[in-house]
Amino acid sequence: QSALTQPPSASGSPGQSVTISCSGTSSDLGDYNFVSWYQQHPGKAPKLMIYEVNKRPSGVPDRFSGSKSGNTASLTVSGLQAEDEADYYCSSYGGSNHLVFGGGTKLTVL
Amino acid sequence: QVQLVQSGAEVKKPGASVMVSCKASGYTFTNYYVHWVRQAPGQGLEWMGWMNPTTGDTNYAQKFQGRVTMTRLTSITTAYMELSSLRSDDTAVYYCASRGYYYAMDVWGLGTTVTVSS
Numbered sequence: 770q771s772a773l774t775q776p777p778s779a780s781g782s783p784g785q786s787v788t789i790s791c792s793g794t795s796s797d798l799g800d801y802n803f804v805s806w807y808q809q810h811p812g813k814a815p816k817l818m819i820y821e822v823n824k825r826p827s828g829v830p831d832r833f834s835g836s837k838s839g840n841t842a843s844l845t846v847s848g849l850q851a852e853d854e855a856d857y858y859c860s861s862y863g864g865s866n867h868l869v870f871g872g873g874t875k876l877t878v879l
Numbered sequence: 880q881v882q883l884v885q886s887g888a889e890v891k892k893p894g895a896s897v898m899v900s901c902k903a904s905g906y907t908f909t910n911y912y913v914h915w916v917r918q919a920p921g922q923g924l925e926w927m928g929w930m931n932p933t934t935g936d937t938n939y940a941q942k943f944q945g946r947v948t949m950t951r952l953t954s955i956t957t958a959y960m961e962l963s964s965l966r967s968d969d970t971a972v973y974y975c976a977s978r979g980y981y982y983a984m985d986v987w988g989l990g991t992t993v994t995v996s997s
Binding site for chain 1: 929
């Protein structure tokens, strides 16, 4: 299975909104509503931010939201803050009891 | 508190094997699959597979089939990942992850650095 496709970088100014895309195929992301997003700061373990396309675990600010259309999922970060600067990874159930990750997007807060 | 505690860093020679452990605490170990994910230096996350702590069943990514073995010892709530025939491109941080939701893990270990070098 191939990795999901994410843009390598994204950026925005404090207070702005930024959207990161994650593209898959009709065999993985497009066929299941089990898309997740993780935030990873340098040298740290990933942190779950979104699961099942648009659900937030307890403690994740509502500035983070997820959506999906067809074979593409998106993570939107509203009201950007300095601490949002990190790498973001999407993942999706890929069928056959497999999980697939995206290549990651480095979010820079200008 | 809910946590996964991984074993320490390893340095191995090409062709050797490495075993990483992952001890769970603060939640019911047998209720959630344990996933293993690795991250090569400067690279993204790569899913290696999962292990069902209740049954011992496993499912491995095709890339690692034949080289990886995931096991557990439920009496001490610990999962293990063994990778054999190590190559230099296996140099990475290896994470265990569990709990959370369907194929979405909300508890991660801090990672174990495995360096493969002659």
